[in-house]
Amino acid sequence: MAPISAVNDFVVKFANVNGSGSASANELFAKAILRMGVPVSPRNIFPSNIQGLPTWYEVRVNARGWLGRRGGVDLMVAMNPQTWDGDLKEIEPGGYLFYDSTKPLPKSKFRDDVTVLGVPLTDICNRTYSEARQRQLFKNIMYIGALSVLLDIEPAVVETLLAEQYKGKEKLLDANKQAFHLGRDYATEHLAHPLGVRVERADAVGERIFVDGNAAAALGCIYGGATVCAWYPITPSSSVAEAFQKYCMKYRVDAQTGTNKFAIIQAEDEIASIGMVVGAGWNGARAFTATSGPGVSLMTEFIGLAYFAEIPVTIIDVQRGGPSTGMPTRTQQSDVLACAYASHGDTKHVLLFPEDPAECFEFSAAALDLADRLQTPVFVLTDLDIGMNQRLCEPFRWDDAREYDRGKVMTHAELEAGKDFGRYKDVDGDGVPYRTYPGTHPTRGSYFTRGTSRDPYARYSERGPDYIYNMERLLNKFDTARSLVPQPVARAAKQKARCGALYYGSTSPAMAEAIDALEREGVHLDTLRLRAFPFPESVREFIDAHDTVFVVEQNRDAQLRSLVVNEFGIDPARLVPVLHYDGTPITARFIARAISERVRSAGGRAQGNGVGAARVGG
Amino acid sequence: MTYVAKPKLHHPTLPQNSLCYTRRDYEGKISTLCAGCGHDSISAAIIQACWELAVEPHRIAKLSGIGCSSKTPDYFLGQSHGFNTVHGRMPSVLTGANLANRDLLYLGVSGDGDSASIGIGQFVHAIRRGVNMVYIVENNGVYGLTKGQFSATADQGSTSKRGVVNADSPIDMVGLALQLGATYVGRSFSGDKQQLVPLIKGAIAHRGAAFLDVISPCVAFNNHAGSTKSYEYVRAHNDAVNRLDVIPTREEIAVDYGEGELVEVEQHDGSVLRLRKLDAGYDPRDRIAAMNIVQQRQAQGEVVTGLLYVDAESEDLHAHLSTDARPFNTLGARELSPGAAVLDKINASLR
Numbered sequence: 001m002a003p004i005s006a007v008n009d010f011v012v013k014f015a016n017v018n019g020s021g022s023a024s025a026n027e028l029f030a031k032a033i034l035r036m037g038v039p040v041s042p043r044n045i046f047p048s049n050i051q052g053l054p055t056w057y058e059v060r061v062n063a064r065g066w067l068g069r070r071g072g073v074d075l076m077v078a079m080n081p082q083t084w085d086g087d088l089k090e091i092e093p094g095g096y097l098f099y100d101s102t103k104p105l106p107k108s109k110f111r112d113d114v115t116v117l118g119v120p121l122t123d124i125c126n127r128t129y130s131e132a133r134q135r136q137l138f139k140n141i142m143y144i145g146a147l148s149v150l151l152d153i154e155p156a157v158v159e160t161l162l163a164e165q166y167k168g169k170e171k172l173l174d175a176n177k178q179a180f181h182l183g184r185d186y187a188t189e190h191l192a193h194p195l196g197v198r199v200e201r202a203d204a205v206g207e208r209i210f211v212d213g214n215a216a217a218a219l220g221c222i223y224g225g226a227t228v229c230a231w232y233p234i235t236p237s238s239s240v241a242e243a244f245q246k247y248c249m250k251y252r253v254d255a256q257t258g259t260n261k262f263a264i265i266q267a268e269d270e271i272a273s274i275g276m277v278v279g280a281g282w283n284g285a286r287a288f289t290a291t292s293g294p295g296v297s298l299m300t301e302f303i304g305l306a307y308f309a310e311i312p313v314t315i316i317d318v319q320r321g322g323p324s325t326g327m328p329t330r331t332q333q334s335d336v337l338a339c340a341y342a343s344h345g346d347t348k349h350v351l352l353f354p355e356d357p358a359e360c361f362e363f364s365a366a367a368l369d370l371a372d373r374l375q376t377p378v379f380v381l382t383d384l385d386i387g388m389n390q391r392l393c394e395p396f397r398w399d400d401a402r403e404y405d406r407g408k409v410m411t412h413a414e415l416e417a418g419k420d421f422g423r424y425k426d427v428d429g430d431g432v433p434y435r436t437y438p439g440t441h442p443t444r445g446s447y448f449t450r451g452t453s454r455d456p457y458a459r460y461s462e463r464g465p466d467y468i469y470n471m472e473r474l475l476n477k478f479d480t481a482r483s484l485v486p487q488p489v490a491r492a493a494k495q496k497a498r499c500g501a502l503y504y505g506s507t508s509p510a511m512a513e514a515i516d517a518l519e520r521e522g523v524h525l526d527t528l529r530l531r532a533f534p535f536p537e538s539v540r541e542f543i544d545a546h547d548t549v550f551v552v553e554q555n556r557d558a559q560l561r562s563l564v565v566n567e568f569g570i571d572p573a574r575l576v577p578v579l580h581y582d583g584t585p586i587t588a589r590f591i592a593r594a595i596s597e598r599v600r601s602a603g604g605r606a607q608g609n610g611v612g613a614a615r616v617g618g
Numbered sequence: 619m620t621y622v623a624k625p626k627l628h629h630p631t632l633p634q635n636s637l638c639y640t641r642r643d644y645e646g647k648i649s650t651l652c653a654g655c656g657h658d659s660i661s662a663a664i665i666q667a668c669w670e671l672a673v674e675p676h677r678i679a680k681l682s683g684i685g686c687s688s689k690t691p692d693y694f695l696g697q698s699h700g701f702n703t704v705h706g707r708m709p710s711v712l713t714g715a716n717l718a719n720r721d722l723l724y725l726g727v728s729g730d731g732d733s734a735s736i737g738i739g740q741f742v743h744a745i746r747r748g749v750n751m752v753y754i755v756e757n758n759g760v761y762g763l764t765k766g767q768f769s770a771t772a773d774q775g776s777t778s779k780r781g782v783v784n785a786d787s788p789i790d791m792v793g794l795a796l797q798l799g800a801t802y803v804g805r806s807f808s809g810d811k812q813q814l815v816p817l818i819k820g821a822i823a824h825r826g827a828a829f830l831d832v833i834s835p836c837v838a839f840n841n842h843a844g845s846t847k848s849y850e851y852v853r854a855h856n857d858a859v860n861r862l863d864v865i866p867t868r869e870e871i872a873v874d875y876g877e878g879e880l881v882e883v884e885q886h887d888g889s890v891l892r893l894r895k896l897d898a899g900y901d902p903r904d905r906i907a908a909m910n911i912v913q914q915r916q917a918q919g920e921v922v923t924g925l926l927y928v929d930a931e932s933e934d935l936h937a938h939l940s941t942d943a944r945p946f947n948t949l950g951a952r953e954l955s956p957g958a959a960v961l962d963k964i965n966a967s968l969r
Contacts, residue, residue: 205969207965211968227718228718228946251956259942261953261954263936263939272709275710275713278711279681280715280718280946281714283679283715283718284719285947395965398958404954437719437947439676439677439679439719442674443676448692451702
């Protein structure tokens with residue numbers, strides 16, 4: 001078996017024990033390749049645990065810029081004896097195994113078809129360092145050193161990164177550099193290098209940035225003017241609130257007074273979190289909460305209140321594997337229906353689907369505007385794959401001329417001038433009424449907000465016509481939302497295509513790569529990336545223009561497909577689900593195979609004759 | 619019926635406060651509660667307290683949960699914004715509202731079902747955060763709106779209208795509030811306006827979490843012989859530890875209290891709480907003593923009323939969070955967005 005040979009196109013997976021300090025070393029590895037101008041997409045695969053359980057960090061290196069998970073591993077850095085057997089199996093034939101060779105292992109523990117690279121990391125560490133913690137931490141930097149030799153990563157780049165990381169902590173910097181070079185020296189002396197897989201300096205990164213979606217969403221809330229954040233810790237969303245706190249300390253403390261232009265409350269539960277957001281929104285501040293599926297379940301009563309009483313609310317839902325506690329540290333797109341129709345009674349909510357951190361930033365800021373404009377809850381439906389992994393994306397952009405859209409707020413002057421104020425009255429024909437902030441005018445504009453039915457002037461009413469007026473107006477308002485939300489992104493196939501595909505959110509990079517692979521096979525598809533619910537008319541037109549439309553998503557029940565069928569009354573047979581939901585991010589290989597098989601089984605011509613789904617369940 | 623508007627005509631001889639408002643200007647819609655309901659007396663006391671303090675009605679935000687008590691904010695302060703939220707969740711909504719605009723006065727009205735059962739968690743956490751608010755529990759020991767089920771404050775051994783005996787031990791909201799760190803805690807009785815009005819005034823003048831437990835008999839379901847929350851029972855077992863008067867500023871002190879020991883407590887806004895002690899040695903500035911007397915008298919079957927505890931030096935949630943003096947709802951992009959130049963730097967740090 002010839003060893004795999006590939007420049008700037010391979011997958012490295014680090015198998016570690018969590019709590020061992022490997023995360024920052026692994027990130028250093030990914031960033032070093034990025035600094036050499038070669039795109040990488042790393043993914044944390046971690047347990048719901050703090051110390052002692054297995055954790056993995058998978059880095060895909062790809063000069064063409066495919067950022068989705070590829071599947072398969074070319075080089076395994078096996079640092080966890082617990083998972084050795086499984087890790088070994090995952091290596092592609094002809095791949096490489098890097099391990100700590102301090103303790104000799106029997107031959108049966110290896111594979112004949114992979115190149116074995118042993119470095120006695122523990123031994124070198126024990127000889128160099130006396131403290132237990134140092135021995136552990138520097139082992140990580142040491143394997144980065146050895147890998148830099150094997151993969152041709154420029155040592156100067158790593159040193160620059162270390163210098164940035166330990167700026168002002170010169171002692172730590174020197175110790176890290178030393179460990180890095182110990183690893184380099186051993187590999188240079190004892191191992192054949194470079195390997196068949198290696199990095200070569202390129203210029204494929206451009207001005208893109210490398211950031212995780214949760215930090216990006218938090219920054220979007222900073223720029224979008226959120227002042228109140230109420231939250232309850234839940235994986236994988238906690239780092240949204242934590243990043244918001246960090247950015248607030250940096251950018252929201254008044255320079256003159258030293259006071260805070262923000263309030264962050266870690267609430268007693270998700271119900272209180274959303275309650276605070278509702279209270280702040282009612283009172284005219286921009287407020288948001290960050291949560292995940294179980295939190296949304298708890299919040300649903302309040303979401304219904306905010307829908308019916310018409311209060312701006314922004315909810316960032318970083319989706320994870322459900323139902324119930326499900327897979328807290330794995331990714332899914334399985335809250336789509338729960339959010340779209342959250343709460344009892346007839347309700348519908350605005351959903352935004354960011355594809356990457358750049359859109360997490362953009363859509364979080366947009367959600368705050370939309371919530372005010374539409375006076376309703378707006379969800380930013382991101383997921384663990386985007387939220388908790390650093391992803392290469394377009395830089396954040398902000399126009400300083402941009403003012404916040406506070407929507408229809410009647411002012412003191414307008415009330416004073418005698419302008420008619422009906423809190424739940426449609427005066428512009430768009431279903432969106434005017435509101436007042438509490439305390440605006442001594443005698444005009446006050447009203448009693450409640451979750452009960454009312455007439456257009458907010459007076460309690462159980463009359464059928466008053467109720468119908470209100471419910472129809474809310475539908476009209478939802479219609480208005482169609483043109484205000486981010487519109488779908490269409491991509492036409494190189495030649496006329498009878499098949500199309502809908503997809504959304506974190507599926508983007510895998511989808512782009514799958515389309516490329518399918519085209520090389522001769523399968524041509526138009527695609528439409530949905531960026532929000534309610535769906536604009538262009539979604540129906542796209543479906544109408546194709547014989548068969550694949551709906552690619554990361555859940556078991558084809559939730560977005562159900563939403564499309566339900567909202568447009570489309571024949572379900574025309575929408576073929578492609579579903580990936582084992583908790584790992586969807587891959588291009590999976591999508592391409594599913595679509596290709598389907599197209600071929602229809603005799604090279606896709607026909608919409610069934611709903612048999614392509615699935616992965618294990 | 620709440621949609622029936624009260625006539626706006628005012629009698630010209632009605633007395634006016636310093637804002638030239640009459641008591642009528644502090645009223646709301648006509649109550650739909652049962653005739654004789656204790657809650658209506660509490661609404662009247664709120665109206666009286668706000669009028670006497672000359673609070674601008676539109677600068678008050680009144681919030682409630684669900685239940686008979688939570689309907690009452692519609693029946694007072696008609697010029698105030700009100701928010702009838704969801705069951706048991708008024709405290710979180712009030713907290714968020716308070717964060718959005720620190721300049722308004724927040725009045726939370728709740729019931730014993732709302733605050734001691736479904737919403738006890740939110741009650742607990744709003745109190746311990748020190749949210750600047752007046753939190754009134756209209757406590758009748760019964761679920762009125764769903765027709766007479768026991769609430770969590772019903773005394774052990776008390777009977778329902780249908781004759782069922784309550785076997786569960788009661789939650790004492792006052793004891794809880796004291797333990798949780800409320801900085802103004804009082805208990806009163808809806809039928810005792812002389813005591814209740816000054817207690818509400820003191821709570822309004824207070825900065826921090828002010829909690830009032832007001833026993834309010836339910837005429838429909840809990841005003842019978844077996845109830846410990848009936849008019850008759852509370853009148854017979856009421857034991858006031860002090861009599862309170864609230865004087866808005868020091869300069870205006872002109873009230874002669876006559877005999878009895880006096881304690882004066884000046885609050886942060888300069889208002890003075892004057893307490894005439896009925897109970898020798900009771901000092902409302904001692905939290906531990908307050909907890910003791912509540913427990914001792916309860917063991918004797920008595921209901922202690924009056925101002926039980928006040929911390930005049932208290933701070934509120936905004937102080938804990940060092941929030942800006944400007945209400946958040948007045949801040950725009952100029953104050954809140956760090957700007958494009960800063961974003962360029964952030965981008966550069968992420969490469």
